[in-house]
Amino acid sequence: MSDPSIPESQPSTQPVSETEESFGDLLSQHEKSRSRKAEDANKGREGTVVAITADSVLVDIGYKSEGILPLATFQSAGETVKPGDKLRVTVKGRDPDGYYELSRGKVERPTDWPALEKAFAEKAAILGTVTAVVKGGLSVDVGVRAFMPASRSGTRDAAEMEKLVGQEIRCRITKLDVTEEDVVVDRRAIAEEEERVAKDRRYGELKEGETVSGVIRSLTEYGAFVDIGGVDALLHVGEISWGRVNKPADVLTVGQQIEVKVLKISTDPDKRRIAVGMKQLEPHPWEAVPEKYKTGERVHGVVTRIVDFGVFVELEPGIEGLIHISEMSWAKKVRRPSDVVKPGETVEAVILGVNTGERRISLGLKQALGDPWAEVAQKFPVGSAIEGPVTSITKFGAFVQLAEGVEGMIHISEMSAEKRINHPQDMLRLGQTVKAQVLAIDKEKRQLRLSMKQLVPSGMDEYLAEHKEGDVVTGRMIEVTGGNARVELGEGVQAICRMPASAAKSETTQPEPAQSGSKPDLSALSSMLQARWKSGTSPNEANAKKEAARAGQIRSFRIARLDAAAKKIELELA
Secondary structure, three states: OOOOOOOOOOOOOOOOOOOHHHHHHHHHHHHHHHEEEEEEEHHOOOEEEEEEEOOEEEEEEOOOOEEEOOHHHHOOOOOOOOOOOOOEEEEEEOOOOOEEEEEEOOOOOOOOHHHHHHHHHHHHHEEEEEEEEEEEEEEEOOOOOEEEEHHHHHOHHHHHHHHHHOOOOEEEEEEEEEOOOOEEEOOOHHHHHHHHHHHHHHHHHHOOEEEEEEEEEOOOOOOOEEOOOOOEEEEEEOOOOOOOOOHHHHHHOOOOEEEEEEEOOOOOOOOOEEEOOOOOHHOOOHHHHHHHOOOOOOEEEEEEEEEEEEEEEEEEEOEEEEEHHHHHOOOOOOOOOHHHHOOOOOOEEEEEEEEOOEEEOOOOOHHHOOOOOHHHHOOOOOOOOOEEEEEOOOOOOOEEEEEEEEEEEEHHHHHOOOOOOHHHHOOOOOOOOOEEEEEEOOOOOOOOEEEEEEHHHHHHHHHHOOOOOOEEEEEEEEEEEOOOEEEEEOOOOEEEEEOOOOOOOOOOOOOOOOOOOOOOOOOHHHHHHHHHHHHHOOOOHHHHHHOEOOOOOOEEEEEEEEEEOEEEEEEOOO
16 A cells, blocks of 8 residues: 555656666667767778779778779879788779779768758768668668669669668768758769769870870770770770771770870860870871882782772872872773773772881882883784774774783874875774784884875885885886976876976976866876886987977986885886
């Protein structure tokens, strides 16, 4: 029975139970532990460097997996690092390979709403722990429960989001409503800013002309993108090798580590473009060209390009020569280089010239076959007879092929001695085989004159064959001019007679005109002259000798000179 003097509402003075005491201790310990964690987070975490790779520093932070720091952060600050060094780091998250992403900067973890409001106002980075994957994103403990949209988590898929659970991350508050206790955070913005800062730092470190290491990140038709320490640079297909590269994929692979030279850094801060090259790290092949390639030498190469004016031939990687269309054939005029050679074909050529200043080599394809005009004079001497097909016909003559690459021209005046030719087509046709005589050769101009009529026997040929110098012959004077007379000795046979002053008339006589309405009987005259060539004088000769020379006069002459090659006869009065 209770004491009535003691009010019922008075607290009991009995000792606290053991269970109540244990709960109080646990709560106190939890608060102290949470306070220590907050303090540790503010101070960061001490780790030990365990390994250094080409681009990263691995740090033991007491977790199951190591943490990772970019080696560039030490290099840019001029610091050296080695295994065993102690570092103060902050855990940002985990990368796809399972390593903890670390930062050497100090990041605060908010402990109350005022601290959250301050971080929100200053847009400062804060620490938080991902507690769960929820609809549309992640739940993050930043001192209070916060929501992170999936699109701002910096992950690519749900699997990567799951890996963030339990990790400490760096983020920024993008929405804060104290009344509703609504907090939204963003991890991606922090990562993008850090990446931008790292790129800016890297851009500032790079210098044109320096050699850097890089990794092929992607390949395109026009080149490759190379990661050179956190920034991308373009390796154009033309800068890969001194030789011709059709596709970057033919010589490079994604993930390949290469050495490149920085060629150009854009000064435009918005574009931030970097151009690099691989071939610049190798000696330029043109440096050895003067010693390796001499004019007149024969070389072999592969046809790389065909253009309207010729073809380019690669003699070795980085060294190309041009075969101009005019140097492709002796025999015919080449209209399209592709009619003679094809891309990828190996050809033999002769070096025509080397211009080291302009880095040009002129090549000749036809010269490698030998110049057919080199022995034309020996093969086709003047006066010799040739035979060949008609290759082309013009209004002034026809061209005949004597050999591969050697053509001669028959002028229209040299086609016939019997009749007048108005056009070469009246007598010749393409492809027709004709016989002709070589009249002249001009090796420098590569011209050769031919004659068809010289091979056809004429009255002059017969006359020259039957007579010799000193013979007395009979002829008719056709024209007397000054001291010379043109004399007809037979049909188609004429000669020149040098007239002494006593035999010539004081006045020049014109050619004897034909009688009106009638034609002279040339056949009768020729027969008469033919009969007198060897047998004496005509009935009128005695009277003719007493007369002054005049046109139409028939008299005797002595052959003073015979020129069979030129087909000329010179006479004197007998």
